[in-house]
Amino acid sequence: EAQVTQNPRYLITVTGKKLTVTCSQNMNHEYMSWYRQDPGLGLRQIYYSMNVEVTDKGDVPEGYKVSRKEKRNFPLILESPSPNQTSLYFCASSFLYRGPNQPQHFGDGTRLSIL
Amino acid sequence: KNEVEQSPQNLTAQEGEFITINCSYSVGISALHWLQQHPGGGIVSLFMLSSGKKKHGRLIATINIQEKHSSLHITASHPRDSAVYICAVIKRVGNQFYFGTGTSLTVIP
Numbered sequence: 063e064a065q066v067t068q069n070p071r072y073l074i075t076v077t078g079k080k081l082t083v084t085c086s087q088n089m090n091h092e093y094m095s096w097y098r099q100d101p102g103l104g105l106r107q108i109y110y111s112m113n114v115e116v117t118d119k120g121d122v123p124e125g126y127k128v129s130r131k132e133k134r135n136f137p138l139i140l141e142s143p144s145p146n147q148t149s150l151y152f153c154a155s156s157f158l159y160r161g162p163n164q165p166q167h168f169g170d171g172t173r174l175s176i177l
Numbered sequence: 178k179n180e181v182e183q184s185p186q187n188l189t190a191q192e193g194e195f196i197t198i199n200c201s202y203s204v205g206i207s208a209l210h211w212l213q214q215h216p217g218g219g220i221v222s223l224f225m226l227s228s229g230k231k232k233h234g235r236l237i238a239t240i241n242i243q244e245k246h247s248s249l250h251i252t253a254s255h256p257r258d259s260a261v262y263i264c265a266v267i268k269r270v271g272n273q274f275y276f277g278t279g280t281s282l283t284v285i286p
Contacts, residue, residue, distance in 0.1 A: 104276045107276075120273055163208055165222035165225055167222070168221070171219070171220075
């Protein structure tokens with residue numbers, strides 16, 4: 063089954079404790095992206111990647127790192143999490159080189175609480 | 178400054194009504210997406226548009242590139258259409274996504 067898998071789905075942690083949210087897709091998509099969703103602000107793009115070893119900053123990259131060492135995986139790293147990073151996070155992927163009208167496939171989301 | 182504006186923010190309709198959700202954007206785009214977010218949080222792509230009009234079942238999406246405006250229409254609305262509808266654009270240069278804040282739709286039986 064074609065899917066984007068995020069882990070963990072829920073995480074409560076403390077300020078400063080490094081964490082990684084994993085994202086994996088099985089559709090051979092070139093484009094992968096991380097978003098955060100906050101009440102009143104909607105979805106905002108954190109980082110995206112157009113292929114292996116190619117990553118770019120989105121609208122709100124501060125405090126986050128990403129890597130794209132393999133095509134299927136795009137982990138989101140919070141080196142020193144802070145309470146303002148408490149949010150609902152989504153990973154998504156799509157084809158890139160088949161034109162702009164490619165649907166994004168979203169993971170189920172990761173609800174992150176940083177105390 | 179928001180690159181993407183949606184209206185209305187909230188919408189309540191009676192079952193069977195025709196619904197329109199509007200999206201305006203300010204940047205040059207390569208495509209516009211309409212997304213649906215269910216009450217449980219999952220997000221699905223409904224439409225991807227770079228010109229004209231697309232129809233899928235009771236849903237119709239249109240885009241006017243010159244006016245930088247798109248609309249999502251739902252004909253014969255049903256309670257199962259209750260969800261948040263989100264407009265997203267892909268910036269023409271750089272492939273970055275920008276999102277509207279969403280329209281929360283409730284369809285009452």
